[in-house]
Amino acid sequence: MWNTFKYTTLSIVRERSIVVWVLLFPLILATLFNAMFKGIDENAHDLDPIPVAIVNKSEAGADKAFQTMMDMLSEGDEALLASVEAKTSEEAQALLRDNKTIGTITLDENGWPSLELSAVSGETGVSMEQVKRTVLADVVDDFCRTRTAVEDIMENDPQAIRDPEIVRSFVRLDDYTSELRITHSQTREYVRYFYALLGFAALMAANVGLTAVGAIQPNISPLGARRAISGTGRARTLAGSIAASWLVSFLALVVAFVYIRFVLGVEFGGREAACILGIAVSALMATAFGALVGALPHVPASAKGGILSGITCLLSLFAGLYGTPALRLADQVARNAPWATAVNPVKQVSNLFYSLYVYTDLEPFFQTLGVLALTTAVFALVAALMMRRQSYASL
Amino acid sequence: MAIVEVRNLVKRYGEVLALDHFNLQIEEGEIFGLLGPNGSGKTTSINCLLQLLTYDKGDILLFGEPMRPNSYDIKRRIGVVPQDVAVFDELSVRENIDYFCGLYVSDGARRRALVDEAIEFVGLRDYTKFRPRKLSGGLKRRLNIACGIVHKPDLIFFDEPTVAVDPQSRNAILGGIQRLNAEGATVVYTSHYMEEVEQICSRIMIMDRGESLACGTKDDLVRMVSTGEKVEVEAPDLPGGTLEALGALPFVRRISHDGTSIHLLCDNGPHNLATILGVLQERAVVFGRVYSEPPTLNDVFLEITGKELRD
Amino acid sequence: MQVFRAALKAFFRHPIYLLIYVVLLSCMGVFMGMSMNDAPSDEYLEWPRVAVVDRDGQELSQGLRAFVLDQGEAVEVHDSERALQDAVMQELASYILIIPKGFSADFARAAATGAKMPEVQVIISSQSMDVTMMDSLVDEYLGVARTYTVALADASQSEVVARTNTAMAHTANVSVVQTTDAPPLSNAFLVYLQFEGYTILLSIAVCSAVVISRFGREEMHRRVAASPVPQLSVNLQIAAACLVIMLACWAFVCVLGLVAFGGRIAGVAAPVVAAALAALLCYSLFGLAFGFLVGQMTDNELVMNAVSNITGLVISFLGGVWISLDLVGEPIVTIAKFTPVYYYNGAIKAALDPAGGGFTSEALANMGIVCLFALVVFCIGLAISGIRAGRMGVWNGSSTKQLSHPAA
Structure with missing residues (x-):
């Protein structure tokens, strides 16, 4: 068994394509993710001024409050708005159509604003355009609410308005909310992409098990046939191969993990030891899955890698790997069809890390670990049923 | 064992x-x-x-x-x-x-x-x-x-x-x-x-x-096969009836003449070559070299399976 | 036509590639598209799922609770650490507001004395737009409530809350206008096409690489080269076979899209849809050229798979299929401009532009650039194949002009 283990390990790590799949792929993807999210973080705070057209139909003086606000928002280097006057609604419409503005604010005769926004053009996720639309709507709403309150007080409690504190209060912007961290670290959506990436990497690591099993199955390769008729029992050959596949998968995933955690600085809730345990189980699941695909009869050996990567891509979609829309889809599926989450090993592996990140106690982590162990057992059982034969009707 | x-x-x-x-x-x-x-x-x-x-x-x-x-x-x-x-x-x-x-x-x-x-x-x-x-x-x-x-x-x-x-x-x-x-x-x-x-x-x-x-x-x-030796006799000129006489020998299975040599395929037997040479001398045929080949595995195979081994 | 037929036969003997890459992966695009709600025209953003944990229970906190729940899709969450963590884990609510005990009283006291105002706590699972929006609404509500508390020094808190609610209910009239007369385009269809850019690149690249490499193997190459069929003819036939496979993939994606999203684009003018599908065809050509290149570089199917997958993922990432490009910053966008997917996206957006899409000059220009990318990659493939042929020592009568020798 040691002999099989040693040489299977050697033959795996010398196979170029496996190294590409299992080691290089996750590293490249993680680097890419990192570049993307860094960009988002850096860009999050500098919003370009929002182009908006103003159509002023108010009677003289009725627009004073609104103009004051607009001046405040359009001034300085950090201006929120870039407004243009439009004489008529038609002119504003034209600006909107030519994408010169993203909205038109129309003041009625009493100086109350209404807002028209251009229709959202096709975006897959949240885009800067949507951010700007939302901010614009918020600005206009805020104005209306404050003005209502001011007018209400002036009308019903005129004496109060003499208090300068009240006047200050209208323009005073307090921050009343603080983020409560129930998790170990600040919750940031993008950690989930890295977790999904690890799930993806785990399944890609199944390529190792796939290759190793191919090399011991008599009906798959001449090498497998040659090994089957040797003096070493099948169980021992299998155990040696599985152990070698597991070790290689495990090490590859650990490399990916170390890179993501320590080079890219992605948070794992400060529970690195548990992460390693999770990776160990994930690698076992991957090996079992690879063995399952590898043992499939009547499929050309060369096509099995294709099958594996196709399945991995599909499962990764439902683990939210492919960006914001995919993550949303994954969440929808998880809410509406929890069983679909349970049978998706990519999602389970990513949940493993996410549960370490979210929960203060380790119980959910061990639950997910249990699900993965069960998945592994099922894969292994089916694979074993297919590999159980020692003699074949034909080769 | x-x-x-x-x-x-x-x-x-x-x-x-x-x-x-x-x-x-x-x-x-x-x-x-x-x-x-x-x-x-x-x-x-x-x-x-x-x-x-x-x-x-x-x-x-x-x-x-x-x-x-x-x-x-x-x-x-x-x-x-x-x-x-x-x-x-x-x-x-x-x-x-x-x-x-x-x-x-x-x-x-x-x-x-x-x-x-x-x-x-x-x-x-x-x-x-x-x-x-x-x-x-x-x-x-x-x-x-x-x-x-x-x-x-x-x-x-x-x-x-x-x-x-x-x-x-x-x-x-x-x-x-x-x-x-x-x-x-x-x-x-x-x-x-x-x-x-x-x-x-x-x-x-x-x-x-x-x-x-x-x-x-x-x-x-x-030994198992009935095919015996192959005999080849260099004899460019054959008096008429020689081939027929040889062909009439009981152990000769097949006989042919390609202009320079006679080819005979014989059944197993102890005195095949002597008998053939006897017939030739009897008819005063002038002949040169004589070859006799024992049967090979290929002949065996050919006879048993009815086809050549190499395919 | 021997080579052409043999190439197609060899490929279709292994339908597993078609099944996995073309059918299965295309369905990913359908899933993605289906998950997009085509936003009703009067909504300009999606509202978050919100939950409120009210540990205070006084009038102000009740008012705030009602207000917040009214703004989004209300979700029930129990008040325990585990339940809250579950809510984050399972994305039950994207915005959970926790009003601490004694908040209303602290609030009134602070407002009256001018002390620092107390805070409510929020739990968010992701820093998204709808969350920021909710955050500022909460700030506004409490700001107005503070103003009323100061102004109506003698009034009860219930009056303050009532009048705050009235003021907060007064929002501007926000509408989304359709700037053209054309019926609104389906976002889902656009998303489908964008995502299919990834899958079609992958499927065509893998499929054609498989075919090309079958003929690129050294012995096979020698044998074909030794036959009386001219090398050029052999290569053209292989190319034709790949082209047929490419067209089949493209047609499948088109039909799948039209079947899945036909209802949503029912009113759209035919040229508009046709232009978008033409853009996909141009991008398919790039996939073909890329497959050709990969087929020249290796004949190991595992490596082919890996290279196509990695490149496909990277390119589609850069194409903004996953995360909107305007969020990620200038350097990435600059890199993206060196990939065809950027122009593919430009082409389908121009083609499906609500303000007059179809075969506009912008759409055509983008398609042209995509085709140029295909051409460049194809030429690189040719160069590599020439070098390889040279190294194999196959005499092909054009070793001095390797670029003109498209050995397969």
Whole structure:
């Protein structure tokens, strides 16, 4: 068994394509993710001024409050708005159509604003355009609410308005909310992409098990046939191969993990030891899955890698790997069809890390670990049923 | 004691009958040749022997014990050199041989010695660090052989080990097999090359369509067939009626004249040549050189199967 | 036509590639598209799922609770650490507001004395737009409530809350206008096409690489080169076979899209849809060229798979299929401009532009650039194949002009 283990390990790590799949792929993807999210973080705070057209139909003086606000928002280097006057609604419409503005604010005769926004053009996720639309709507709403309150007080409690504190209060912007961290670290959506990436990497690591099993199955390769008729029992050959596949998968995933955690600085809730345990189980699941695909009869050996990567891509979609829309889809599926989450090993592996990140106690982590162990057992059982034969009707 | 004993083995692939009540008995110390055209059931019978293939009927005993898929004690005494080169592409020559040795021998020191010996045996000493894909076809075959014999098995199956091998390598391989045999191993050798089998095998079985057609030493086989020697007589000018007279001899099966020589195909018989020469002298035919060839395996094969061996 | 037929036969003998890459992966695009709600025209953003944990229970906190729940899709969450963590883990609510005990009283006291105002706590699972929006609404509500508390010093808190609610209910009239007369385009269809850019690149690249490499293997190459069929003809036939496979993939994606999203684009003018599908065809050509390149570089199917997958993922990432490009910053966008997917996206957006899409000059220009990318990659493939052929020692009569020798 040691002999099989040693040489299977050697033959795996010398196979170029496996190294590409299992080691290089996750590293490249993680680097890419990192570049993307860094960009988002850096860009999050500098919003370009929002182009908006103003159509002023108010009677003289009725627009004073609104103009004051607009001046405040359009001034300085950090201006929120870039407004243009439009004489008529038609002119504003034209600006909107030519994408010169993203909205038109129309003041009625009493100086109350209404807002028209251009229709959202096709975006897959949240885009800067949507951010700007939302901010614009918020600005206009805020104005209306404050003005209502001011007018209400002036009308019903005129004496109060003499208090300068009240006047200050209208323009005073307090921050009343603080983020409560129930998790170990600040919750940031993008950690989930890295977790999904690890799930993806785990399944890609199944390529190792796939290759190793191919090399011991008599009906798959001449090498497998040659090994089957040797003096070493099948169980021992299998155990040696599985152990070698597991070790290689495990090490590859650990490399990916170390890179993501320590080079890219992605948070794992400060529970690195548990992460390693999770990776160990994930690698076992991957090996079992690879063995399952590898043992499939009547499929050309060369096509099995294709099958594996196709399945991995599909499962990764439902683990939210492919960006914001995919993550949303994954969440929808998880809410509406929890069983679909349970049978998706990519999602389970990513949940493993996410549960370490979210929960203060380790119980959910061990639950997910249990699900993965069960998945592994099922894969292994089916694979074993297919590999159980020692003699074949034909080769 | 019979090292290999197969009784009434039947193997079907769907509708196709691959082995039809096949019987085989191989004694210790033999080099046993399984001869037959491609598709005659040689490899199938070996794979059944090794329990790699299931079979429909029959008994297989190796070393006097029934063979089962998990008879590892028996398997440890067997070496196999399969038809396809079955080695790890990613491992070097030495690592491959060591791996296969390790499937049989766990003691490290002993294994090292065995591996060295095997490398020496197949003459791959200069290539121990090479990966298989860097080796030529002949060297790859030698590696394949080294992996099969490294653990010094008592019984070795060589399944067409010389396919696509250059003459030098082929001679080296055949010589090696004889040496292994001299060291005590029993060898089962399959081939569709007549001359190889003639050269090294002590007993030969001729197979076709999953059946054993004939079995015995080369001489046994030759004796079994009715075809006797082939006689060729150089005689450019023939007096009329000579061919007819020769053709009328009871042992002559076929006769022809190509302008320079007479070709005769004779049944087995003690005095064929003398009788033919007698007829020629009787008719005062002027003749030059006379050749007489005893029957070959090819003739045997031709007569038994009705077709040429090489396809 | 021998080579052409043999190539197609060899490929279709292994339908597993078609099944996995073309059918299965295309369905990913359908899933993605289906998950997009085509936003009703009067909504300009999606509202979050919100939950409120009210540990205070006084009038102000009740008012705030009602207000917040009214703004989004209300979700029930229990008040325990585990339940809250579950809510984050399972994305039950994207915005959970926790009003601490004694908040209303602290609030009134702080407002009256001018001390620092107390805070409510929020739990968010992701820093998204709808979350920021909710955050500022909460700030506004409490700001107005503070103003009323100061102004109506003698009034009860219930009056403050009532009048705050009235003021907060007064929002501007926000509408989304359709700037053209054309019926609104389906976002889902656009997303489908964008995502299919990834899958079609992958599937065509893998499939054609498989075919090309079958003929690129050294012995096979020699044998074909030794036959009386001219090398050029052999290569053209292989190319034709790949083209047929490419067209089949493209047609499948088109039909799948039209079947899945036909209802949503029912009113759209035919040229608009046709232009978008033409853009996909141009991008398919790039996939073909890329497959050709990969087929020249290796004949190991595992490596082919890996290279196609990695490149496909990277390119689609850069194409903004995953995360909107305007969020990620200038350097990435600059890199993206060196990939065809950027122009593919430009082409389908121009083609499906609500303000007059179809075969506009912008759409055509983008398609042209995509085709140029295909051409460049194809030429690189040719160069590599020439070098390889040279190294194999196959005499092909054009070794001095390797670019003109498209050995397969």
